[in-house]
Amino acid sequence: MKRRIYLDHAATTPLDKRVLKEMEPFFSERLGNAGSLHSFGQEAREAVEKAREDIAKAINAGQEEIYFTSGGTESDNIALQGVMKANREKGKGLVTSAFEHHAVLHTAQHLEKKGFDVNFLPVTKEGFVELSEVEKALHKETVLVSIMHANNEIGTVQPVKEIGEMCRERGVLFHSDAVQTVGKEKIDVQKMGIDLLSASAHKFYGPKGVGFLYKRAGVKAEPIAFGGGHEKGLRSGTENTPGIVGMASALKLAVKEMAEDNARERKLRNKLIDGCLEIKDGWLNGAREPRLACNAALGFDFVEGESMVLMLSDKGIAASTGSACSTKSLEPSHVLRAIGLPHVKCHGSLRFTLGRNTSAKDIDYVLQELPKIVQRLRKISPLGGK
Amino acid sequence: MKRRIYLDHAATTPLDKRVLKEMEPFFSERLGNAGSLHSFGQEAREAVEKAREDIAKAINAGQEEIYFTSGGTESDNIALQGVMKANREKGKGLVTSAFEHHAVLHTAQHLEKKGFDVNFLPVTKEGFVELSEVEKALHKETVLVSIMHANNEIGTVQPVKEIGEMCRERGVLFHSDAVQTVGKEKIDVQKMGIDLLSASAHKFYGPKGVGFLYKRAGVKAEPIAFGGGHEKGLRSGTENTPGIVGMASALKLAVKEMAEDNARERKLRNKLIDGCLEIKDGWLNGAREPRLACNAALGFDFVEGESMVLMLSDKGIAASTGSACSTKSLEPSHVLRAIGLPHVKCHGSLRFTLGRNTSAKDIDYVLQELPKIVQRLRKISPLGGK
Amino acid sequence: MYSEKIFKEFRHPKNIGEIKNPDGVGKVGNPVCGDVMHIYIKVGKNKKGEEIIKNVRFRTFGCIVAIANSSLLTKMVKGKSLKDAEKITKKDLIKGLGKMPPIKYHCSILALDALRKAIQDYKNKKGKAVK
Amino acid sequence: MYSEKIFKEFRHPKNIGEIKNPDGVGKVGNPVCGDVMHIYIKVGKNKKGEEIIKNVRFRTFGCIVAIANSSLLTKMVKGKSLKDAEKITKKDLIKGLGKMPPIKYHCSILALDALRKAIQDYKNKKGKAVK
Numbered sequence A, B: 001m002k003r004r005i006y007l008d009h010a011a012t013t014p015l016d017k018r019v020l021k022e023m024e025p026f027f028s029e030r031l032g033n034a035g036s037l038h039s040f041g042q043e044a045r046e047a048v049e050k051a052r053e054d055i056a057k058a059i060n061a062g063q064e065e066i067y068f069t070s071g072g073t074e075s076d077n078i079a080l081q082g083v084m085k086a087n088r089e090k091g092k093g094l095v096t097s098a099f100e101h102h103a104v105l106h107t108a109q110h111l112e113k114k115g116f117d118v119n120f121l122p123v124t125k126e127g128f129v130e131l132s133e134v135e136k137a138l139h140k141e142t143v144l145v146s147i148m149h150a151n152n153e154i155g156t157v158q159p160v161k162e163i164g165e166m167c168r169e170r171g172v173l174f175h176s177d178a179v180q181t182v183g184k185e186k187i188d189v190q191k192m193g194i195d196l197l198s199a200s201a202h203k204f205y206g207p208k209g210v211g212f213l214y215k216r217a218g219v220k221a222e223p224i225a226f227g228g229g230h231e232k233g234l235r236s237g238t239e240n241t242p243g244i245v246g247m248a249s250a251l252k253l254a255v256k257e258m259a260e261d262n263a264r265e266r267k268l269r270n271k272l273i274d275g276c277l278e279i280k281d282g283w284l285n286g287a288r289e290p291r292l293a294c295n296a297a298l299g300f301d302f303v304e305g306e307s308m309v310l311m312l313s314d315k316g317i318a319a320s321t322g323s324a325c326s327t328k329s330l331e332p333s334h335v336l337r338a339i340g341l342p343h344v345k346c347h348g349s350l351r352f353t354l355g356r357n358t359s360a361k362d363i364d365y366v367l368q369e370l371p372k373i374v375q376r377l378r379k380i381s382p383l384g385g386k
Numbered sequence C, D: 001m002y003s004e005k006i007f008k009e010f011r012h013p014k015n016i017g018e019i020k021n022p023d024g025v026g027k028v029g030n031p032v033c034g035d036v037m038h039i040y041i042k043v044g045k046n047k048k049g050e051e052i053i054k055n056v057r058f059r060t061f062g063c064i065v066a067i068a069n070s071s072l073l074t075k076m077v078k079g080k081s082l083k084d085a086e087k088i089t090k091k092d093l094i095k096g097l098g099k100m101p102p103i104k105y106h107c108s109i110l111a112l113d114a115l116r117k118a119i120q121d122y123k124n125k126k127g128k129a130v131k
């Protein structure tokens, strides 16, 4: 069989086989609707509540502070739309950054259109939101600050704890989109001063189509959709029991194996970065650390990302130009623009994100194929010296 | 092992093993994000689009008219919120019925609070929305009519085709919550004049946490959540590839086996109803036909539904008082109130909903146990003649 | 949703039924609201000469929690002096039954109401008899 | 997302590179926007004495569709008379490439622009030479 190397774990991860095993009984045998009183329903209810407890523990939250959703996008939307709409009497101010995921960015833009007062903070060339910028942006009417924990394209880890502490001091709510870090970086919502946090199971070897929102007890939020009143009215719809069970199982595994996984991935990732930087006119986007252990966000002059991705794919290597959504837009990545990369360089970006099964051999293979591909594309390109 | 008989298929169904088989490759091997350009992503994309095509065919829609969601609740919310907000220039009128599922009812009430003009049509004692009532309610500013295809508690099938035709004639959009009928009743959105239709996979032996919305090409709707612009911007979030594949597979099976399943279930269901009506002071809620083949919505004087459900559960029989959500509320079912059942009788309701695996033996067993349970509870009850 | 104690109490309710010629009867609730409780008591005296609930029975139409409450309360008061029985609070009942959705707390109130009405009924009758 | 034809054209592009001493050059696009195309042509005559594109080459910086368009267009015009080459439309190119997201249509326009500029460049030079 053809060699296939998956290096796009920031887009999505394979479901861990151990997780699938935990989910299996809930597909057909333990099938009940967790809202039902009979024994089938009660079994489902128990499983759902056990999952809630496990997830709460993993981020040091209370069980009643975890709300199940369909994924990161929905969690982000409930956090932003829900909190801003429910706290209008306090004010209309939302502070976020210019390089959030579209689930936050587009929601913030929507709120802006609806009359909320939104502040998109700049980020540094290195890929960080600065505390001083947050501080400057806060005002009496600020309701919520939303800063992602790690950026999905360039992997830089934000000073979330410092931001959280400042927000707490100033009496402002703090949401963090932790879709890229849950299961990959330590999260303690108490210590980090986080009031709301978004996560998506398929990013940490759990199933697709399920996520959670942590919402600190007492934080007011409105639902964005209405129905049977599930999840204390914040998120209606029949509970996805296998998905929820799988998410909890995946998170437990990820937390348990985090240190080990990260150490291995970081080593391989550094090797990959170093190898890529040997290619002429190649660079790394964002600071090397603090950065997700799995992330190598590179760029190459005179060639275009999509073309590299396809040629790599032809060699069995799955990489990305940035986020999975960027295939839909002509605009260069807003993340790369936010860190001040010139337009022309934005088009040459290439993101590898490693995972649990990535081996040293895989990296060697990439480092063998990538230079040839860059060279080949540069031959086609009218830019650069030939 | 203890005998366990699941008769709550309207709440949720077991995942068909054949469907799980179709889903399996997409958990860990064909894992890609359908938004990614590389071969893993393209495999996922192909699977998602194939599923879209299959689902479209099953209801005689165009492939580009199917939008994947997280379930029936989300589909209903996008249909109602999305269409009403996107068509404000036409008017503010929404017409729906008093016995819709909470996903429609509560969304309509929310819209009413937001200033929309909502009309909740009465239903007959037999459990039907009358065409003449729809007609009376329509006015120049009516944007959308939303009437469910079959009621989830009492199973009565609504004259959707007639309503659809009337709406079409009057230039009004028509949405139908078909969560209880997709895969169980024939649906042809062309012939039935349906502009929007909601479905949830776990109701037709597909996976939980995935559903779809059919939206006729050209019908304007706004998203309720924002993000990466998936599903043509109407529903953002990484595609749940295994879920989507499973939903399509389940629907194909359900459509193929519909006639057979319905014939068998209807026969067993009638036997169950007839047997229950032999119990003193027992009755059937809603007309016997047209009613979902699986549905037996009964009531018994002087006893309370929840108590019956638990005692049945102790005998291994899973039934329900109505919808799965009703365990959260003290209010008697709004559906039973809507068909004019007196309050005191609403509390005595008991719903059995049959499924693919229900056997004649199962029904015999229920008919053997239920009368004893009713009798036992009546002994505890202060009501009725002792 | 409900604690194991509630399920247990519901599954094995004690003191079901009526008492013939009861000393006191308390009827509360309304079938329209979904809960009706009737409590019947027979009063006697203990060695100290205090009035006690010698026997107690109930009939309840209502949800699981309503029936569990009726059963638990009757068990709790059987043999107790009227004075002590009157001291039982909603909290005691909820503690005895364990976790339940807050919307079900009213079932405990209802049961207590029924009991107090039964005791009052006894006292009223006694008062009349004395006069 | 893209048709098989686009992928195929991208994977096996024809006519890459420059022409030394070209008769016409067309340069369009802007690296800032993510697409740059250079088209080089060499003009000759066919038996009927019409001016034809004897040779054509391109260099493109851009997405898959941009490269596929460049390759397809150069293949289409090679050997064609200038007149016929100028008649090629966006539609022809899109038809040749198959399904693509509408936001990518501009890549076809870009390729046609480059070609037309190259032909114009040739005509201008010729005009000058004649004068």
Ligand SMILES: Cc1ncc(COP(=O)(O)O)c(C=O)c1O
Residues within 6 Å of the ligand: A236, A237, A238, A239, B010, B070, B071, B072, B073, B074, B076, B101, B103, B148, B150, B151, B152, B177, B178, B179, B180, B200, B202
């Ligand atoms: C008629 C009807 N509509 C909507 C829904 C909501 O579907 P889901 O819970 O899958 O979101 C249901 C079932 O719960 C239903 O029966």
Ligand SMILES: Cc1ncc(COP(=O)(O)O)c(C=O)c1O
Residues within 6 Å of the ligand: A010, A070, A071, A072, A073, A074, A076, A101, A103, A148, A150, A151, A152, A177, A178, A179, A180, A200, A202, B236, B237, B238, B239
């Ligand atoms: C940082 C971040 N936030 C939100 C999301 C949205 O998650 P999902 O697509 O699972 O809804 C993603 C991934 O797509 C992400 O990387």
